[in-house]
Amino acid sequence: MTDILLSVRNLRVVFPHRHGDLVPIDDISFDVKKGEIIGFVGESGAGKSMTGAAIMGLIDDPGMIESGEIWLGDVRIDQLDAKRLIKIRGKRISMIFQDPLTSLNPLKTIGDQLVETILTHLPVNADQAKRKALIGLEEVGIDPGRFNAYPHEFSGGMRQRVVIALALAAEPELIIADEPTTALDVSVQAQVLELLKKLCRERNASVMLITHDMGVIAETTDRVAVLYAGRLVEIGNTASLLSSPRHPYTRGLIASTPSVEHGDISTHLYQIDGSMPRLDALPTGCSFHPRCQDALPRCRLRQPEVINKSVACFLYE
Amino acid sequence: MSKDKSLINRFYKSDFFYDFKKSPVTIVSFVVVLVLILLAVFADLIAPTDPFDAKSLNLLNGFTAPMEPNAFTGETFTLGTDDQGRDLLSAIIFGLRVSLFVGLTAVILAMVLGVSLGLLAGYRGGWVDSVIMRAADIQVTFPSILIAMLIFGIARGLLPPDLRDELAITVLIIAIGLSEWVPFARTVRGTTMVEKEKEYVKAARLIGLSGRQIMVRHILPNVLSPVLVIATITLALAIIAEATLSFLGVGAPPTEPSLGTLIRIGQDFLFSGEWWILLFPAATLLALALSVNLLGDWLRDTLNPRLK
């Protein structure tokens, strides 16, 4: 299996807490293939951002990876020491955060931040780094003449382009984009996603796109993983998963998303009652069973496993 | 009442109490502060002698070392005596009372002033805000100890000499209180400006509540936790300021010696070998200030979980 870039096996992240441990990620496994765009969708608190942070080794204190393995190619990266982790971060895996306003150091010019990143990872001298930085800016559609501008001199969409240029500067193989367009207007969002997609396809880089928006998933990704309360509930090819979702949660999620294409004032939206449980009050068995219309008696007792690398639900056993 | 019970229950279950139990340093400092406050409140009952009663003083008892019988009278004093033969333990307990009383009242004064002005500045904005905050800006450029000294000096100039000693404590309280209102006002203003933009305040305006009602009923409860933290830290500052002023001779009068006054007296004897006259009051002052500071530090960390 040489076309697999990243492989996550039975990942479990734990935050020690006085009323017992909180488990924001529980037993998640998936692969990212070379060059694909894989989406991670779920509600806030489902564990999608935490998955990205775990891969980057950026989980906040006091959280930690309790068990599981993360492999990048043939390197296991979940247990690396700080020194070797730095060789991976930015060089082989890079990350884009939600808020372009706070992602950039306000006291340094965008040029400085780009050059600094390039010099850290690539064997080039300062001149070459600057030349590379200018090309990088041009690629994301920013006038290279603004090399010496500070972040606050850009609009939100432009700033996110700078962030993308920074993330791509060292030509990483995988980019984790955590809600990269949530803070932007719809029209800007479309452009930024298109840009990200184009640049990654050109470099044959893989993207993990973390979002809560099914529409963004549909328009951008090749495959999609659906998370619920820290568990992977369904994963598959985007087109087929969206057209024929299997897990009751995925079905509900898609059905309850209003569409600009149909419906009118008399439309009653499909709704999933209740809300996702908090991490300190997870139900027994399948976390979704209290909200599930098709729940079986055993759903309350046991956690369903992911079957055939596709869906975690007893209905499909 | 069931409501009271639930309040106590909520307290026991709260993170606040949990954090408290988990921090031995905090428990110790809390106990120290509590004991010192009790000593101060019940000074008349606890202190072995009345240090202000000139009749009970025996000059022969002067400079008695702690726990050693006096060479002339054979009396023993737990913490020794000063040059006047005054029992140091009693002097410390009564000094503690003066220090704590001045500190607490000064903080309350500063708090009432600062919170009201801060709320007003934050909620009203515009020129009200400008005037109050400029005044604060100007005042903080001058250290509070200097402000306190100036107020003290001015008050001495305005008061007739025979009233100076009598009103010294009041002047001290006002001087320290007026010099410490700025941190309260700044914090409350900042929080108020954040809170007033929140939608629950808009909802309150929507049903036509007046600015005063919104400030007192809606915003005030939400700014209290930072105020508590500042009050604690300011208490330590006020106690130290009082000691400093008294040490410099411009604070508590000799008739009502505070811990600072005692240290000033003891300073001269430290170098000649009578260490206890300085060290015991100093240790008490340090224990008090340190415990209050530790409590303040803990409070800040607990009420502001991001800093943990």
Next chain:
Amino acid sequence: MSKREFISIDRLSQRFDLSDPWIARVISRRPKQFLDAVDNVSFNIEKGKTYALVGESGSGKSTIALTAVGLLRPTGGSVLIDGHNLYDRTQSQLEHRRIRRRLQMVFQSPYASLNPRWRVGNILAEPLRVFSLADSQSAERRRVHELLEQVGLSISDAHRFPHEFSGGQRQRISIARALASRPEFIVCDEPTSALDVSVQAQVLNLLKRLQNDLGLTYLFITHDLAVVRVMAHRIGVLKSGRLIEEESTESLIESPQSEYTKMLIRSAPRIGRATTGTSFP
């Protein structure tokens, strides 16, 4: 104007003065600078209907929302509620109170819209007390319970604090508070944009049910055209403070006239467009 026009926004303008202080202007020789957050906007809402204002950030939609409920005096134009001018300075205190009772608002953030130090029961009872709508403690309690049930919460929730609820539940409390004074007109300012999709549907359905049951009139502010499609009778598209297009929902979305509206509809992400599977083996 026909009688059915319950809310009438007439040539509304909101101009903010962003100029530097005069001394700075003198030095830099710059004229005064103004921002026209809302520029000459007029529209009407029929009783019992929903009018949606759609726009991106900075379009002025939230400014109009605040103006429409009486929280922000406009610099030009008027807001008429059932024939009463909301910003008429000659009105008596009593008249003003009477109009206020009939307007309410549901806010965007489920976190900031409820006072964290107040119990839910008190939050819901406050409008009742201010407008003297309950003669006794027990009447007040009955009304609070009624409100909780109306939005799908339970009576025991009155004793709890906001932080004990999920985002969706909090938004229900916010709606219950808006209903407390029995208003006729409610401005909903992005009421679901901070919620997760599965909860958004619950809140939207609730708002629709309440409109049917109570005959409420809504001004619905949002950036999400998909939400508008199922919520609004009429839509106005705002851009930089101007109303650039206004139509009934269906005709606006199916056959938009302005380029801007077309662009907005085009860039709205949609699930049905999942075609990338073919481009990748």
Next chain:
Amino acid sequence: MLLIILRRLGQSFFVLFLVALISFMMFRYVGNPVDNLLGQEATVEQREALIEALGLNDPLFIQYFDFVTRVLQFDFGNSYRGALPVADMILERLPATLELALVSALFAMFFGVVMGVFTAINRRGITGNFILSSSLIGVSLPTFLIGVLLIWLFSVELRWLPSFGRGEVVELGGWTTGFLTVSGLKSLILPGITLGLYQMTLIMRLTRAEMLEVLRQDYIKFARARGLSERAVYFGHALRNTLVPVITVAGLQLGSIVAFAIITETVFQWPGVGLMFINAVFFVDIPVMSAYLLLVGTLFVMINLIVDLLYLAIDPRIRDGQLKRQER
């Protein structure tokens, strides 16, 4: 940019105007200048002559104007005690205070920032936590007590350093300095530490808090995610952003060192302006008090101005006047 500087200058003048007003009010209304100058036994004629000479019958506005004019000519009147010109007293004592303040400020700034950064980076380390806990003792110990204890230890018990005074000083064109003699330098050590210790703990705690706050920001996370080394993250990104707020507060703290010197000067019998002031407060010597207030006020305003300009140099957002209205 020019605008901001101008505005700051305007504010500074306003503050000075206010300080002068307070000084004037003190001068005019606290106590009775006539009584103070002549004593109780003066005749009515003498009193009236003095009132006329002092211009106390003029309108207040004129009096204030006269006051400011005199102050600008460095004329603060005569001390009530000793009847020396206040300006001379200040000039004679100012070098002592300024040298002491400079030494303490450098001490506080250097160790404060270094230890603050150290404790922020080694948040879980034992050394870091030890420094942090001891710093609380530093905040809880009143300055005068620190001084007394230092004297006891290093002067009385160990006899290493002098316990009072400036030691030998060298005169350099009207300025007396202790920097050029061994005994002068030795005399500076204890008072310098005493005065600087409290400021140092404050600066250290502030630096630590700001650094921790900065380390939580997204751009630090993003810098880490780009694989920058810890060194680059801490010193290339975090330190600079930490120093912006630290400089403001530390600057003001350092300004207050001059005023805090009152205490240290009392303990060490340091012949500076602070010692002069405390005596003035004690004897209600209003001209000295108001002159001191003006002096310290001017000093603070100047420090404030310098801090503001430094701020402008560091933060590009302020340079563009954009910090207030950030777009979202």
